[in-house]
Amino acid sequence: MLLRLIEYRMIFMRILVCGAIIxxxxxxxxxxxxxxxxxxxxxxxxxxxxxxxxxxxxxKGNFTVRFLDERGMPVDSYAEISLMHHxxxxxxxxxxxxxxxxxxxxxxxALEVIGELFPLVRVGNFWSVEEPEQRGPLNWVATDRDxxxxxxxxxxxxxxxxxxxxYYAVPKWYRQIRSTEEWWPLIEKRISDVAGRYGRIIHExxxxxxxxxxxxxxDKHNPNFPTLGDPRNAARIFKIxxxxxxxxxxxxxxxxxxxxxxxxxxxxxxxxKQVLELGAPVDVLGFQxxxxxxxxxPISVGHPQxxxxxxxxxxxxxxxxxxxxxxxxIHITEYNPPSRMKKRKGPQPHLSDxxxxxxxxxxxxxxxxxxxxxxxTRWFVIDGCGGxxxxxxxxxxxxxxxxxxxxxxxxxxxxxxxxxxxxxxxGEVSFRGFFGRYRARIAGYKPVEFKLYxxxxxxxxxxxxxx
Numbered sequence: 199m200l201l202r203l204i205e206y207r208m209i210f211m212r213i214l215v216c217g218a219i220i221x222x223x224x225x226x227x228x229x230x231x232x233x234x235x236x237x238x239x240x241x242x243x244x245x246x247x248x249x250x251x252x253x254x255x256x257x258k259g260n261f262t263v264r265f266l267d268e269r270g271m272p273v274d275s276y277a278e279i280s281l282m283h284h285x286x287x288x289x290x291x292x293x294x295x296x297x298x299x300x301x302x303x304x305x306x307x308a309l310e311v312i313g314e315l316f317p318l319v320r321v322g323n324f325w326s327v328e329e330p331e332q333r334g335p336l337n338w339v340a341t342d343r344d345x346x347x348x349x350x351x352x353x354x355x356x357x358x359x360x361x362x363x364x365y366y367a368v369p370k371w372y373r374q375i376r377s378t379e380e381w382w383p384l385i386e387k388r389i390s391d392v393a394g395r396y397g398r399i400i401h402e403x404x405x406x407x408x409x410x411x412x413x414x415x416x417d418k419h420n421p422n423f424p425t426l427g428d429p430r431n432a433a434r435i436f437k438i439x440x441x442x443x444x445x446x447x448x449x450x451x452x453x454x455x456x457x458x459x460x461x462x463x464x465x466x467x468x469x470x471k472q473v474l475e476l477g478a479p480v481d482v483l484g485f486q487x488x489x490x491x492x493x494x495x496p497i498s499v500g501h502p503q504x505x506x507x508x509x510x511x512x513x514x515x516x517x518x519x520x521x522x523x524x525x526x527x528i529h530i531t532e533y534n535p536p537s538r539m540k541k542r543k544g545p546q547p548h549l550s551d552x553x554x555x556x557x558x559x560x561x562x563x564x565x566x567x568x569x570x571x572x573x574x575t576r577w578f579v580i581d582g583c584g585g586x587x588x589x590x591x592x593x594x595x596x597x598x599x600x601x602x603x604x605x606x607x608x609x610x611x612x613x614x615x616x617x618x619x620x621x622x623x624x625g626e627v628s629f630r631g632f633f634g635r636y637r638a639r640i641a642g643y644k645p646v647e648f649k650l651y652x653x654x655x656x657x658x659x660x661x662x663x664x665x
Contacts (some may be wrong), residue, residue, distance in 0.1 A: 253614070272622070287529075308592075355400045409450070413426075450473065490536075492504070532537075551602065
């Protein structure tokens with residue numbers, strides 16, 4: 199009996215020791231109050247500290263607003279002033295959400311999220327959708343539906359995309375085109391058609407998309423199309439677009455992980471540089487912030503092609519700064535957080551929902567802090583809806599809001615917001631706030647909206663109308 203008790207005690211002690219060892223490693227990897235991987239390693243800590251400090255400097259201003267009544271007299275009433283949305287454009291991809299059946303469990307939730315968080319939406323369709331038959335009727339049905347929703351909800355819009363030489367984007371009648379020269383008037387017609395339909399209400403266009411990423415398919419299956427891999431063709435297309443969309447922002451965009459060690463990024467940089475040197479009227483350099491894991495390498499370690507630390511804020515920051523050296527504004531046009539890919543078979547590295555939420559908050563903070571970046575549009579509102587990011591959404595396919603949503607909402611609506619309330623002094627109030635569009639509610643008067651933008655006046659006068 200004594201021997202058996204001793205044996206039980208030894209087993210119990212072994213369990214305690216093993217448990218202590220396991221607990222030690224778990225706590226070392228995932229400290230209490232944090233997540234295992236949020237993109238901020240030791241080298242990224244000063245980058246993020248500087249990012250938060252820079253946001254306070256570059257995304258805010260000191261303002262004085264004076265409110266006058268119909269007679270021009272100061273209004274000394276109780277007032278509430280709040281930021282509606284930022285001058286910086288936080289956007290979302292509307293199209294795949296609108297394509298879902300009306301009774302889909304995620305559709306209503308996703309549209310509510312877009313309405314709540316994003317003043318900018320992506321609309322538009324591929325050439326294959328909008329011109330299904332050569333010299334046949336154009337199909338604007340889906341795009342018109344998206345545009346109508348955006349207008350009715352007070353959203354700004356960006357159009358994606360005009361020219362994209364990929365099997366699902368180029369018209370199915372591409373096989374009928376026998377020469378490169380035959381394509382050029384068709385390209386001009388495509389641009390003219392879209393500009394004629396939407397040029398008065400949409401003021402930003404992705405002119406060419408994924409010029410290098412899909413060269414293999416394009417050169418093999420559609421070789422008569424003017425290869426987008428040639429910067430001279432890109433410059434020519436931009437000059438055509440500028441003729442039909444002279445007042446719009448014209449964007450070229452590419453994809454892959456933004457790291458200086460990524461050979462594909464280096465190709466993109468050289469390509470962009472060559473297009474700009476040719477005098478192309480490019481207004482914005484677009485970069486797709488799709489963050490997909492690579493093979494079996496843990497996301498916390500890096501990516502086989504993009505290198506170690508590919509998903510850390512330090513590595514991403516250095517690459518964005520390098521891209522900015524080309525001297526053009528940058529828009530992140532298709533963002534998704536670190537995610538598995540739907541089309542890839544077998545196990546893939548991935549993060550937990552809590553890690554994705556924390557990583558997203560850090561990435562948005564980093565991007566918002568860069569003075570040369572003016573827009574960040576997420577591609578996935580719903581997991582996997584509209585592309586390949588299995589973990590990329592704010593909403594699950596079943597319609598449940600994810601930790602990713604709550605983290606982003608807290609950032610946009612609580613951390614980066616401005617509110618003031620109190621009694622006006624001789625009709626005036628002075629405060630420091632984020633650049634953006636504001637709403638004022640003043641007792642006895644109709645609510646009024648006004649802009650306090652980085653390039654605008656810091657002292658403004660608002661005329662009120664009585665209720």
